[in-house]
Structures are given as C-alpha cells and as structure tokens.
Amino acid sequence: MDNSPQPVPSSSADVGIKPISQENMEIETYSVLNPDGSFDADRVPDLDDDEFRDLYRWMLVQRIYDNRATKLQRRGRLGTIASGRGQEASIVGSGYSLSLDDWIFPYGREASALLMHGLPLRDLLLYWRGVEDASKMRGANIVPLAISVGSHVPLATGKAWGMQLANEDTVTFTNLGDGATSTGAFHEGMNLAGVLGVPAVFFCLNNQYAISLPFDGQTNANTAAQKALAYGLDGIRVDGNDVLAVYNAVSRARERALEGNPVLVEAVTYRRGAHTTSDDPSRYRSEEEVEKWKDRDPLERYQAFLEETGRWEGIDEEAIREEVEAEFSEAVDAADAFEERGVEEIFDYLYEEMPPELERQLEDLRELLEEEPEMYDYIERRPKG
C-alpha cells in the first residue's frame, strides 16, 4: 500500500465541486415607488381612490399612535412601547393586503395593522399597561403578541396546518423581526411549514437591528429572504419603505401560500426610533446612519406618488389627523375607565378551564401575597416587554 501523501487539488474546481454560495445568488429587492419620487407605472396595484387614500390614512394612524403612545409612556401611563416609526409602509402595506378572515400572529410594532383588522385601540393601550384582559384580542383574528422572540412562528405553522385540514380559504400571517430569524423556533416553524405546504406567510420586518445588534452581527446570511430556500419555501425581498411594493409582495405571497407554497417575505426597512421606550440607541448607532434613512420616509414617498397621480387633492390630511388624534384620546379615556384587575387575571385566560397545576400556582400566589402584601404593588407596577 502506498502511504505517501496524495497531491491536494489546488482548487475545488479540479474535482468538479461547485458549492452553493450566497455570493452567486442574485436576490432582487422588489419596489414600485422610488426614493426620488418616480415609480414603475406597470406595478401600481389595481386599487380604487378610496383604497389609495386608506393606505395613507393607516400609515398616519401608525405614526400618530407611535407619537402619542410614546408620550403616554413618558408620563408613566404605559409600561413600555415598541414604536413602528420608519416601518409604517411595511406594517400597513402588509396588513392591508390580508383578508379579515386571515389570522395575524403579531410581534408588537404593528399597531395600525391590528387596528385595521378590528382590534380596539383601547385594548392595545391596555395591553401596554400590562392588563391581561387585553390579550383576549377581542373582535379580531389576532393571537396575543409574541413577546418571546420567534416563539409564534411554529404556532402560526400549526394554525395554518389546521386551516389546511379544514379546507379554509385563509392564511396565517406572522410578523417577525430580523432578530427572530436567528431563533430556533423560527427554523422549526419554517421547516414544518415547508414540509406540510401550509397556507402561511411569514413577514420579516428587517429593521436592521435586534435591539443593539445589527443585522450582520446576528447572521452571516446576506438577506433574510434567502433563509426561505433552506426549507423549500419561496422567498421575496421587498423595499419595506414602499407601501405599494409591500402590498404587492404580500398579496402575491398570500396567493402562493393558498396554493400550498408558504412564503417568507423580507421587508427591508429601518427602525428610526429606539427599540422600546427603555432603550437608548445613541449608545450603539450613529446619527449619520439615522439621518440617511430619514430621506426614505415611507409617508413622504407615498405622498409624492399620490401628488404625481392627482390623488392627493382628494385627501384632507388635516381632517384625517384630527380624526385620528380624537380617536386616540377617546381610547385613552376608555382605557382609564377600565376597571382595575387583580394579579389573578394572568391565570384566567390561558385555558378555557383552569387546569389543577395552574390552580395550585394561583393558590401559592394568593398565600404569598397574604404573607407579603407589598409584593402586590410590585407585581401590579411591573412594566411589560
């Protein structure tokens, strides 16, 4: 036997190996409206004037909600708040393309998408006050917010599987951040969605950060969209500051999902504010970077389109603002009027009937609160998120 060293091929090409590499992959970022105000007329969706106006209105709702909710938090009247500032086109374009019968799996920044699907604004405010009753998500096909990052992805796959078995003509729609694509739950949920071919759309709002960690610090993938391929899903990458592009992308993804091909959509956007009201982004990113994204404001870009196509004249922005501000004030009053609840509430809503294990835990808690009554205040005031 010849034990002498064998020659090592000088490159893999010598033995015919061609690795699949992201460097050879071309991934288009789909757009309709360009940052300079021009647009691709062939791609403008077939909506009527009221619908074009609605898209603007809902983006304004999101912006006003973020402003007002942040101020409420500063005055100690909300526990915390995760703003969608800068992400309005992603939130609204996607929410608007869904059917009211679809099921939304939210993650926390998408206020106007939840409101347009029927969630009362009062309940959204109560939620951020830490009131468990608000997690019932009354009047809407929406599950409670996934505070545990990525945890809702397998649940959305499971729910979509149920829809498939019941032959329903609906999809599950999951909002998740870029950081969520690096969790184990994401991989499991996506994998099973691909295996089963369930009617699910996973919508990744890539706002470039997971709190202080930039996108390239949490994944070596060039894009979030390409992660779809590992599970045999379709991937779409779209300009997340272009409301019409997002609308088209999610509409298409929804159709594909109903045909048995789940889709991961990546909306490329930017979180202009802090992660939440407990974060200080000046500690980890530069002012120049934030400035750069100000030029790509989703509302301004869409307004330019509406002006260019003669639709802006039909929109009374001041009137919409006043109406939305008034709705917000009413919701705050309604939230203030909500009867105070005890800590027992957190045990009440998980199951239709409380299982013995939870009953025991509730009993333990009651005993603890009797022995240490000051704990009650601590639990009541504990901020959420």
Ligand SMILES: Cc1ncc(C[n+]2csc(CCOP(=O)(O)OP(=O)(O)O)c2C)c(N)n1
């Ligand atoms: C499983 C889990 N790990 C950590 C956290 C703390 N945490 C809250 S939000 C967040 C970052 C989420 O980033 P991303 O998914 O990009 O969403 P974004 O907040 O940027 O919209 C982290 C790490 C959490 N809530 N859940």
Ligand SMILES: [Mg+2]
């Ligand atoms: Mg993020």
